[in-house]
Amino acid sequence: MKQMNTKARFLIAGIIALSLSGMMLFAGSAGAEEAGNDACLICHGNEAKARKKMVYVNAAVLAGSMHAVLKCVDCHTDAKGEPIADKEPPHPEAMKRVNCTGCHHKGNSEGAPDFTPMQEYQTSVHGKASLDKGDQDVATCSDCHGKHNIRRTADPESTTHRANIPRTCAACHDNMQMVLKHNIHAEQPYREYEQSVHGKALFRDGLATIAAVCTDCHGVHDIQPNGAVDLKPHQPATCGKCHLQEYLAYSRSIHGNAFKMGITDSPVCADCHGEHKIEAPWEPESRVSLFNVTETCAGCHDDVAKMSKYNILTNKVSTFTKSDHGMGKDIGIVSVATCVSCHGYHDILPSDDPESSIYRANLKKTCGTQNCHPNPTGEILQSKIHVDKMNRDIGSLRRIRTVALWSVGALLGLGLVTGALAYAGVFKQDSSRVSTP
Ligand code: HEC
Ligand code: HEC
Ligand code: HEC
Ligand code: HEC
Ligand code: HEC
Ligand code: HEC
Ligand code: HEC
Ligand code: HEC
Ligand code: HEC
Numbered sequence: 143m144k145q146m147n148t149k150a151r152f153l154i155a156g157i158i159a160l161s162l163s164g165m166m167l168f169a170g171s172a173g174a175e176e177a178g179n180d181a182c183l184i185c186h187g188n189e190a191k192a193r194k195k196m197v198y199v200n201a202a203v204l205a206g207s208m209h210a211v212l213k214c215v216d217c218h219t220d221a222k223g224e225p226i227a228d229k230e231p232p233h234p235e236a237m238k239r240v241n242c243t244g245c246h247h248k249g250n251s252e253g254a255p256d257f258t259p260m261q262e263y264q265t266s267v268h269g270k271a272s273l274d275k276g277d278q279d280v281a282t283c284s285d286c287h288g289k290h291n292i293r294r295t296a297d298p299e300s301t302t303h304r305a306n307i308p309r310t311c312a313a314c315h316d317n318m319q320m321v322l323k324h325n326i327h328a329e330q331p332y333r334e335y336e337q338s339v340h341g342k343a344l345f346r347d348g349l350a351t352i353a354a355v356c357t358d359c360h361g362v363h364d365i366q367p368n369g370a371v372d373l374k375p376h377q378p379a380t381c382g383k384c385h386l387q388e389y390l391a392y393s394r395s396i397h398g399n400a401f402k403m404g405i406t407d408s409p410v411c412a413d414c415h416g417e418h419k420i421e422a423p424w425e426p427e428s429r430v431s432l433f434n435v436t437e438t439c440a441g442c443h444d445d446v447a448k449m450s451k452y453n454i455l456t457n458k459v460s461t462f463t464k465s466d467h468g469m470g471k472d473i474g475i476v477s478v479a480t481c482v483s484c485h486g487y488h489d490i491l492p493s494d495d496p497e498s499s500i501y502r503a504n505l506k507k508t509c510g511t512q513n514c515h516p517n518p519t520g521e522i523l524q525s526k527i528h529v530d531k532m533n534r535d536i537g538s539l540r541r542i543r544t545v546a547l548w549s550v551g552a553l554l555g556l557g558l559v560t561g562a563l564a565y566a567g568v569f570k571q572d573s574s575r576v577s578t579p
């Protein structure tokens with residue numbers, strides 16, 4: 143009995159409390175409805191007065207935005223009531239942050255489009271830091287979309303329009319203080335992106351609809367941190383959305399197949415092309431240009447720890463550098479073969495694969511391409527390309543080179559002797575001329 147009494151009392155108290163708070167809520171919203179924008183702009187619309195406290199709001203900006211239909215208090219829900227003349231603000235000093243999903247959720251009564259990716263945001267690197275850790279630096283809805291200037295993404299003036307996205311992200315990601323404070327893995331992605339083939343396509347050529355922007359590679363509301371499983375910018379398929387041919391060729395290669403099998407040592411697009419400063423292959427600075435591609439392959443193929451796992455010899459690069467092909471490159475003969483002239487680049491396959499450019503039966507075609515060795519003879523085809531210095535099986539190329547080196551030496555010697563003789567001759571002639579009256 144006694145227990146029932148207490149329960150009943152709690153129940154009554156609960157009902158009273160609920161109805162009281164309901165009434166308060168009603169009173170609150172009724173007050174808010176009364177507060178038109180003028181009630182706020184009286185203080186916030188006056189630039190000179192508001193500037194001092196950094197709270198000037200340009201009503202024209204709001205009127206030009208997607209939210210022109212809204213009143214200030216629809217978003218700033220803790221501002222309410224009539225303003226007390228021109229003195230006391232009708233709101234607490236510190237206000238709650240605007241809750242976008244208060245309207246942008248399924249079945250809302252405000253007519254706001256449903257924001258479906260909320261869960262994506264909640265589990266993104268930004269959402270986790272903001273919602274779970276209360277981090278103030280990290281991107282919230284209004285950091286990317288704006289405050290009073292929110293426009294539809296398709297609107298060129300929107301901060302989330304494709305042409306403006308790199309700058310929107312750069313506001314934080316090119317800020318070194320923020321990068322260091324949060325230990326962010328890319329230091330100046332925007333500066334590098336600006337100089338890339340994609341950045342130039344966007345900023346110089348105005349190809350906003352097709353040039354890759356930050357969100358094409360990283361995602362929008364679901365951006366994940368470095369090291370996350372199946373990280374979007376790390377997936378070849380992400381680049382493949384726009385570069386389908388290259389993606390298909392890569393997927394068939396030894397590298398593509400190894401990646402699919404979970405071999406993380408195998409290169410993805412970004413390992414060969416770079417992350418943000420991706421350049422066209424003919425740009426000398428490109429990681430895949432004629433002059434840099436050897437080093438790019440060497441990054442892995444010279445790494446003993448990495449290569450021994452796959453039983454691949456690491457002498458491929460050194461033997462190439464010392465070969466006729468490699469030396470030609472060093473002294474600037476541009477037409478000489480690099481790794482990719484023989485192996486291909488997206489479709490690289492091992493030598494025992496009949497589809498491979500270095501499969502024995504295909505060598506004739508491979509060596510003959512680009513008029514390198516038109517109608518390659520048996521000798522060229524028999525010669526080993528990656529010949530180790532210690533290897534006794536010296537290929538014919540090396541023999542030819544030895545002969546060539548000796549010949550050059552002999553010619554040089556001959557040249558020196560003739561030069562000296564000629565010099566002496568000329569000197570005599572000159573002095574005789576001078577002495578002639
Ligand atoms: C009497 C002048 C006055 C009026 C009217 C007024 N405000 Fe303010 N408001 C201020 C001042 C002053 C601040 C600066 C913060 C502070 O020091 O209280 C401010 C700050 C704010 C802030 C920023 C709060 C923060 O946490 O940084 C918001 C948002 C805001 N006002 C919204 C409104 C809205 C919405 C209305 C209309 C319902 C309104 N204000 C009406 C004077 C006013
Ligand atoms: C679509 C929602 C929305 C509407 C409508 C809106 N605001 Fe804001 N306002 C924001 C957001 C978002 C911020 C950023 C701070 C935050 O997240 O709470 C903000 C910030 C402010 C600030 C703080 C200064 C600043 O720039 O950060 C003031 C003052 C302010 N609003 C006043 C107003 C006034 C006055 C109106 C009506 C004329 C208004 N707001 C209408 C969303 C809105
Ligand atoms: C009080 C309710 C309300 C709040 C709060 C609100 N919005 Fe909206 N929002 C709307 C309405 C209503 C529309 C549609 C307006 C129209 O179609 O004319 C809209 C439209 C939009 C659009 C255009 C979407 C589209 O597909 O056309 C974006 C983007 C947007 N809001 C973002 C935000 C962000 C970001 C915030 C938080 C800073 C926010 N909204 C806060 C009501 C709200
Ligand atoms: C890191 C930046 C970023 C953050 C944070 C962010 N958004 Fe977005 N949002 C974008 C971009 C960029 C687009 C355009 C996507 C596209 O083109 O597909 C977009 C699209 C939208 C759209 C569709 C609008 C349209 O016009 O098509 C809505 C609605 C939206 N966001 C709401 C939100 C809300 C609500 C939040 C907070 C929970 C939020 N966004 C957080 C960058 C962001
Ligand atoms: C308001 C500032 C701000 C904006 C705008 C912003 N970010 Fe971030 N971002 C951060 C912060 C801060 C972190 C670090 C979060 C943490 O500590 O976990 C971060 C983390 C990241 C990470 C993970 C970094 C790592 O080292 O793992 C990526 C990727 C990222 N942001 C991409 C973007 C992209 C793309 C955009 C634009 C669409 C964007 N961000 C917009 C502040 C911002
Ligand atoms: C062409 C695709 C592409 C574009 C465009 C791009 N990124 Fe990246 N980004 C990458 C790749 C690839 C990585 C390395 C991912 C990894 O960790 O494997 C990366 C890494 C990052 C990181 C470090 C986190 C990490 O996962 O290592 C940040 C922060 C970042 N990018 C921000 C940006 C910003 C901001 C922009 C726009 C200015 C941008 N990115 C544009 C592909 C891109
Ligand atoms: C949203 C589409 C898109 C995505 C995603 C994309 N790219 Fe591109 N990429 C382009 C466009 C468009 C061009 C051509 C720009 C031009 O020629 O002006 C280009 C050019 C290139 C070029 C130079 C090609 C040439 O012939 O000059 C390379 C290399 C490249 N991208 C690599 C990548 C890599 C690697 C990734 C993934 C990390 C990637 N792209 C992601 C659209 C994209
Ligand atoms: C093993 C290194 C490597 C990998 C992995 C790689 N590429 Fe390439 N890529 C190259 C080289 C080398 C070239 C330049 C060849 C040349 O023209 O000299 C190139 C050229 C390109 C071009 C310019 C067009 C062309 O075919 O010449 C595009 C676009 C491109 N790659 C995109 C991609 C994409 C997308 C991926 C991932 C699916 C990828 N690459 C993976 C090495 C690589
Ligand atoms: C990020 C590291 C990495 C880069 C960069 C790289 N590779 Fe590889 N490569 C590998 C790995 C790992 C394998 C072994 C995959 C397997 O066996 O599953 C491999 C396999 C190969 C094979 C087959 C070897 C065999 O014996 O089966 C050839 C040929 C090859 N790579 C050539 C190249 C060329 C040419 C380049 C430059 C255009 C290059 N690789 C760039 C990591 C790399």
Ligand code: HEC
Pocket residue numbers: 436439440443454458459462463467479480481482483484485491492493494500505526527528
């Ligand atoms: C002139 C053509 C040519 C050049 C240049 C060349 N290779 Fe090779 N590579 C071959 C041939 C042919 C084979 C197979 C026979 C052999 O091992 O000599 C081969 C074998 C390989 C193998 C072992 C593949 C297998 O399945 O056995 C790797 C790995 C390799 N090369 C990497 C490279 C790298 C990295 C470079 C650039 C530093 C390079 N190659 C430059 C023609 C070339």
